[in-house]
Amino acid sequence: MVAIGFDVGGTNVRGVALERGSATPLATLRSKTEANGDVLVETIVEVTNGLMAQLRVVDDTVTLDAVGLGIAALMDANGIFRYAPNIPGVYDYPLVDRVIERLGVPVIADNDATTATWAEAKFGAGVGYEHMAFVALGTGIGTGFVLGGKLHRGAHGYAGESGHITIERGGPEHITGARGPWEYFASGNGLGMLARDWAANGRLDSAIELAGSVDAILGEHVNELVDARVPEVEPLIAEFSESVAVGMADLVYVLDPEIIVLGGGLVGLGEMLRSKVEAALAVRILGRNYRPEVPVMLAKLGPRAGAIGAGALAFDLT
Amino acid sequence: MVAIGFDVGGTNVRGVALERGSATPLATLRSKTEANGDVLVETIVEVTNGLMAQLRVVDDTVTLDAVGLGIAALMDANGIFRYAPNIPGVYDYPLVDRVIERLGVPVIADNDATTATWAEAKFGAGVGYEHMAFVALGTGIGTGFVLGGKLHRGAHGYAGESGHITIERGGPEHITGARGPWEYFASGNGLGMLARDWAANGRLDSAIELAGSVDAILGEHVNELVDARVPEVEPLIAEFSESVAVGMADLVYVLDPEIIVLGGGLVGLGEMLRSKVEAALAVRILGRNYRPEVPVMLAKLGPRAGAIGAGALAFDLT
Numbered sequence: 001m002v003a004i005g006f007d008v009g010g011t012n013v014r015g016v017a018l019e020r021g022s023a024t025p026l027a028t029l030r031s032k033t034e035a036n037g038d039v040l041v042e043t044i045v046e047v048t049n050g051l052m053a054q055l056r057v058v059d060d061t062v063t064l065d066a067v068g069l070g071i072a073a074l075m076d077a078n079g080i081f082r083y084a085p086n087i088p089g090v091y092d093y094p095l096v097d098r099v100i101e102r103l104g105v106p107v108i109a110d111n112d113a114t115t116a117t118w119a120e121a122k123f124g125a126g127v128g129y130e131h132m133a134f135v136a137l138g139t140g141i142g143t144g145f146v147l148g149g150k151l152h153r154g155a156h157g158y159a160g161e162s163g164h165i166t167i168e169r170g171g172p173e174h175i176t177g178a179r180g181p182w183e184y185f186a187s188g189n190g191l192g193m194l195a196r197d198w199a200a201n202g203r204l205d206s207a208i209e210l211a212g213s214v215d216a217i218l219g220e221h222v223n224e225l226v227d228a229r230v231p232e233v234e235p236l237i238a239e240f241s242e243s244v245a246v247g248m249a250d251l252v253y254v255l256d257p258e259i260i261v262l263g264g265g266l267v268g269l270g271e272m273l274r275s276k277v278e279a280a281l282a283v284r285i286l287g288r289n290y291r292p293e294v295p296v297m298l299a300k301l302g303p304r305a306g307a308i309g310a311g312a313l314a315f316d317l318t
Numbered sequence: 319m320v321a322i323g324f325d326v327g328g329t330n331v332r333g334v335a336l337e338r339g340s341a342t343p344l345a346t347l348r349s350k351t352e353a354n355g356d357v358l359v360e361t362i363v364e365v366t367n368g369l370m371a372q373l374r375v376v377d378d379t380v381t382l383d384a385v386g387l388g389i390a391a392l393m394d395a396n397g398i399f400r401y402a403p404n405i406p407g408v409y410d411y412p413l414v415d416r417v418i419e420r421l422g423v424p425v426i427a428d429n430d431a432t433t434a435t436w437a438e439a440k441f442g443a444g445v446g447y448e449h450m451a452f453v454a455l456g457t458g459i460g461t462g463f464v465l466g467g468k469l470h471r472g473a474h475g476y477a478g479e480s481g482h483i484t485i486e487r488g489g490p491e492h493i494t495g496a497r498g499p500w501e502y503f504a505s506g507n508g509l510g511m512l513a514r515d516w517a518a519n520g521r522l523d524s525a526i527e528l529a530g531s532v533d534a535i536l537g538e539h540v541n542e543l544v545d546a547r548v549p550e551v552e553p554l555i556a557e558f559s560e561s562v563a564v565g566m567a568d569l570v571y572v573l574d575p576e577i578i579v580l581g582g583g584l585v586g587l588g589e590m591l592r593s594k595v596e597a598a599l600a601v602r603i604l605g606r607n608y609r610p611e612v613p614v615m616l617a618k619l620g621p622r623a624g625a626i627g628a629g630a631l632a633f634d635l636t
Binding site: 163253 | 392394400401409410447448449461463465466468470471472473474475476477478479480481482483484485486487488489494495496498564567568569571572573574575576602604605607608609610
C-alpha cells in the first residue's frame with residue numbers, strides 16, 4: 001500500500017515513496033530530467049521501479065497503489081503536459097496516459113506548485129486551515145490555493161499561475177515577454193537583481209566581497225549574508241518584501257485566505273523574510289481595521305513538498 | 319413561499335420578491351439608504367412588509383420564507399456590516415441579527431457583487447459553467463467567483479475585493495489611498511477620467527459637445543457616443559479595454575475560470591466593450607497556444623442582479 005510522488009522540475013526528477021497519511025518518505029530517489037516526453041516517461045518508470053525495489057528489500061509483499069506527478073509545467077485537467085518553459089521539447093504530451101500504460105496503476109498529475117500546496121495543507125504549515133494560499137518563491141513564483149478545504153485547480157487545471165500577475169504595468173520586460181509581472185520583482189531571480197542593483201550603488205559591499213563582483217551576485221549570496229546577520233542586508237530584504245507583499249495583497253483581495261504559506265527556495269531567508277513580508281502585507285491591505293490580519297507562515301516540508309503532495313493526491317485515486 | 323432579496327447601495331435600497339428557482343421578481347420596491355444601522359434595519363423591514371403587502375393583494379396565504387441582503391459593504395461571515403466607503407456611519411453593525419429579530423425569518427448577507435455573481439451564475443450569463451468570474455464595472459470594480467459550482471466567499475466573507483489589486487505600482491493615487499489599483503483605471507470613473515484626458519488633448523471633441531466642457535465629461539457621455547456610433551469613441555474604448563484586461567488576466571492566472579461575465583453599469587457599452595476586452599485579454603495571457611481562450615460575456619440580469627442573487631441565496635437557508 002504505497003504511492004510514489006514525483007516532482008519533475010527543469011533539472012531533476014525526484015521520487016518519494018509514501019504510506020497513506022504520512023509525509024515522511026519511506027524511500028527517495030532522484031534522476032535527471034530529459035526534455036523529451038517518452039524519455040521522461042521512462043525516467044518516471046525507472047525511478048518508480050527503483051523505489052519499489054528499495055522497499056521490497058525490507059518487505060517483499062509491498063504493492064504500488066498509485067503514482068502522483070507534480071510537474072513544473074502547464075498540466076491540463078486531462079493529464080496532458082501542455083508546455084513548460086524549463087522543459088523545452090515537450091508539448092501537448094499525454095503524460096498521464098503513458099505512465100498508466102507502463103505502470104498499470106492510477107496516475108494523477110498537477111503543476112508542482114499545486115501539489116506542494118496540498119502537501120503543506122495536509123502535513124505542513126497549513127494544517128487546520130480551510131482557506132490557504134501557498135506562495136513559493138524560487139526561480140519564479142509558483143502559487144496554489146486550498147479553498148474551503150479543497151485544492152483549487154480551476155476550470156482547466158491551470159489555477160495558481162500567479163507569478164504572471166501584473167504589478168507594474170509598463171514596467172520592465174520579463175523573460176516571459178510580459179511587462180512588470182510579480183515574479184520579475186519578487187522571485188529568487190528578482191532578489192538577485194535587486195542585490196546587484198544595491199551593490200552597484202554601494203549599498204551592499206558585503207555581497208561584492210562574497211561573490212567577487214557585482215555581476216556575480218546571486219540570490220544565494222543574499223542567503224549567506226542573512227545567515228551571517230550582516231546588518232546591511234536587512235534593508236534589502238525589507239525592500240524585497242514590499243514586492244512580495246504587492247502580489248500577496250492581490251491574492252488576499254481576490255481570495256480572502258486565512259493564512260499565506262511562504263515556500264520555495266527563498267524560505268531559507270527564514271524569519272527575517274517572513275516577518276517583513278507579513279508586516280508589509282498588513283500595511284497594504286485596505287480596510288485593515290475591519291478585517292483580521294493575514295498571517296504569513298514559513299512552509300515546513302522543504303524542497304520535497306511537491307513530491308509529497310503528489311503522492312498524497314495519488315492516494316485519493318485509490 | 320417567497321424570499322425577499324435586497325441590494326443595499328450607497329443611494330438606494332432595492333427589494334425584490336422572488337419565488338424559488340426564479341429570477342423574475344413578483345414585485346419590486348425601492349427606498350433610500352440612510353447611513354445609520356438602526357434606520358437601515360427599519361428600511362429593510364418596511365420594504366419587506368411593503369412587498370409582502372403587494373403580494374397579499376393577489377394571494378392572502380403567501381408567507382415570507384427568508385431574506386437575503388446584498389450590501390455594498392465589507393460583510394463578514396457572521397453577518398456583521400464591517401464598513402462601507404459609500405455608507406459612512408455604519409461600522410461593525412450586527413445587521414443580520416437585527417433583521418432576524420425584526421422579521422423572524424432566516425437572513426443571509428453578502429457583498430452585493432457576491433450576490434450579483436450568484437444571480438448571473440444561476441439565472442444569467444453564467445448558467446452551465448462550474449468556474450466563473452464576475453466582474454462588475456461601475457463606480458468602482460466589484461467581483462465575485464463561482465468555483466467548482468459554488469460561490470466563493472473566502473475565509474471571512476471578503477473574497478472578490480479585486481478592484482483593489484495593484485496593476486501599476488507607484489502609479490496614480492486612488493481615492494482609497496492606494497497607488498495604481500485596477501479600479502482607478504478600469505471602472506466607470508476610470509473611463510470618465512480617460513475620456514476627459516482624450517478630450518483635453520483634442521481626441522474626443524464629440525464628448526465636449528455633449529457635455530459642454532472637458533471637465534463635465536462623465537462615463538455616461540461615453541455611453542451616448544457609443545450608442546450614436548461616433549467613430550472617435552472606438553479607439554477610446556479600445557484603450558480602456560486594455561486596462562480592464564490587465565486585471566482580468568490576473569484573475570485568469572490566479573483562478574483559471576471557464577468564462578468571465580462582465581457586469582455593472584458599463585455593460586451599457588455593450589458589444590463594443592465586450593469584444594475589445596475579450597480580444598485584449600486573449601493577447602495578454604501567456605502560453606495562450608496551450609490553453610483555451612477565456613470568453614468574456616455580458617451579464618444578463620441588469621441592475622437587479624444583486625437583489626436577485628441575494629434572494630436566491632436566501633432560499634438556500636430554508
